[in-house]
Amino acid sequence: MDTPEGTRKWLFYAFLGMIADILDIILTSVIPDKRPQRSIVPSDVDQLSNEEILKLSKNSSKLHPDAGVVKLTPGTVAKGSQDLDEDAADASEANALDLLFAETTIPVPRVRRVVKRQWDFWIVMDYISGPTLAHVWGTLSTWQKIRVAFTLRRYVRQLRRLKASATTPPGPLSAQGARICESPIFGQVQSHRGPFASYSELSDFFNKRHQMAMDAKKLPRDDPSRNDLFDDSEPLVLTHQDLNLRNVIVGEDGRLWIVDWGWAGYYPPWFEYVVMRRQNEDETISGTNDEFWKALVPFICGPYFRQERWLWRMSQGLYFR
Template identity: 75%
Template sequence: MQPSDIDDLSDQQLLELSKTAPRVHPDASPVRLTPGTVAKPSQDMDEDAPDAPEANALDLVFAETTIPVPRVRRVVKGQWDFLIVMDHIEGPTLAQVWPTLSVWRKLLTAFTLRRYIRQLRRLKAPAGTPPGPLSRQAQGPVARTCESPVFGQVQSHRGPFASYAELTAFFNERHHRALDAQGVPKEDPARQDLFDDSGPLVLTHQDLNLRNIIVGEEGRLYIIDWAWSGYYPPWFEYVAMKRQNEDEPISGTDDELWKALIPFICGPYFKQERWLLRVSQALYFI
């Protein structure tokens, strides 16, 4: 690993520095810690978390794929959370660059992101690993509260789920609850249309939008903000990306071509999206 300009700083110095460092963006939590690094607090939904799942995901992607991501330099335990210190990636976001690209360049960008997703889907959850945020391998499987746009905007976090079967059971129970509310007869075939758990749990980013992609040197596309990442069914990436790109303030663009490219990038999981739409009413309940 190449040296970093924080190598000679203690954990306590990094924590103190983070209190006064300027924000990278007014609406975002990361701060510019040093010329070569940024830092952000962990966003784990569970109190007393033993580590920082976002850092775990970044380490895994860095080690096992060719997807450009910020290199994690240090994870420091603070009073309430962890401080994740990582390399600063110089360059504009894809949201800033997208309007200047030709249609051909936009299509090439989609091909690149499609390759990234395919690499992520090769990172399958080890046997016995519960769905959701990643734990360090040495600690063994740890079930953690899951946060995902798939759960809806009203209650975006659920669990923890001890197993894939528990995640499936949660959604199927909400499916039956939604059909009951709609007055669907018990013998209706829709009752047998259940949660799609046919694919393995794979590493999923869940927040892919133009603001979370940095255009670095020589046009390399870096993926940032892995706070919602975890092991989920493959189709979660499609639904999450679709929802994150419905609104311009979140996505960074209202470009129809970008929206149309999402099924190509993540796979056309239209059936699963329609199923989730039918369930959405029951996801409003705690």
Template identity: 45%
Template sequence: MDSSGSDGRPRSDYAPSSIDHLTDAQLVQAIVQGRKTYRGRRIAFGDHNICRVDETTVAKYSGCPEDYITQPSEALTLDLVFRCTTIPVPRVRRVVNETEGRSTLTWIVMDYIPGRQLSVVWPTMSVEERLCVVFTLRDYVRQLRGIRHPRAAVPGPVSSGNDALRCTSPVFGKVIEQRGPFASYAELSAWFDHAQRVVTRNLNAKKHPQPVSFDAMMGTSSLVLCHQDLNMRNIIVGDDGRLWLVDWAWAGFYPPWFEYIAMKEQSENEETVTGRNEPFWDLMIPFICGTFYREEEWMNRSVNDALDYRFESTP
């Protein structure tokens, strides 16, 4: 994905950027120089794959597979959210490749967002300010679920093509986070049912009740765009007063309850990373994402014991 037109000039719906005049080769050199110039100047906690290009621009390393390396899913998702919602997200300026020996590094070049991570600001916020954050995030989730896109019929990351891509989600487990690819909702459903069979076959079936199928529990709900990494470190309280969402690497089209379970998983991870419990934040997750208690119970009872097993995506 590229924010410039076919003639190389910046898109008309984007404000001018400091890197618009650079060719791709010059931009790669600017990234290399930026890594030296800004060495030691942290952007935020957990920014190991991000570097400053200049005072207004950053570059993020994309780990996309080579088969869609020219249009990384995260860049496509950011552009989709920017065009279809009012959610503040960094604007993607360009995607460029840097060659290092036999390897190719793909960089998503985007705007730098001045502000502080919510994880830093949250402890100093009043109850009213925290509730304002919660209501804002609830609106953001609703906007994401309202996006209509041709890829919405295919579980997984946003892509410019028709091929199904491997899904990455905290819902799949902590040891093996990638599953699929799934070409349809039916294939995703079949995978979860297969996971249940692994449980009953390999893990002392006497402890597990008669399996309930994925479709019987979840129905055939449509897939919606999920961020899947809504933790306080990926929410920026901007200097402009707005709440920005960053790090869309795990985003994709999934059942709506994925966002709920993913947010709970990421909250647990956040507590481990920061060493701080946030019970009010945990309490607000169902309000932000919707209540999916049945789905959560089903996952905990029927599937979670099998998620770390290496079994095939289809029965």
């Protein structure tokens, strides 16, 4: 049950969000986005064969010691696909980037080539030069940080316009159909579940786990909390699921570029908020322990406090396989 303080907090963020969305509509109508990422610019891998790209990748250096992304050429990087399905027919991250490039104005790397390897795909995309937001966050003024949050909220609003069709399964984008889902939402014991053939299957999974958690806590069968179910009231929308300061690059053009779409897929809108909250509670993941950044998360993704509490209460049920 919401406390008066919790209700006031929700109303505060909901009001701020409403004002921001009105400003977004006004700005978009006065200064329409030019969609610069849609322009067709040649790449320095266009003339290379798949075999040449694979050979080149063997001698390429990592952009970061702990990252799986390599600098392939001066203008491109490459990374392995993160799909967990055996014999995957396509690379879901490349599918998500192609959709974003075509249907939104969110600055994302353009996919230049998808090359099949033995066990996965090699995704070749544009190299985005610039520091991560984690690197520069501490140097920004309060006003600059608010502008960043406003921009990210605009990006999330665009993501939520990309809704799954009635027959599209939850999870990674693929022509193959339902795929294994990977997300921090599923917990630390096992971060991947599924595949789920439909939205209702995803809801049933969580509701069953909710009952398992209630049983583990030995709650009576008539306890009202057993009737508090998974929120599937909103349609599935495209979510990034790893929004943190390390995955936002401040480009040389001044725009904020979103990278690392390996966990992207169609999920309930509140997944973005919960994952962002969790990712940004860990300084080693987010790149900062700044409380102001954490306070901006509900503004960026929406204040889904009730859904977050529900997931926390039933999290014990995710320990079971």
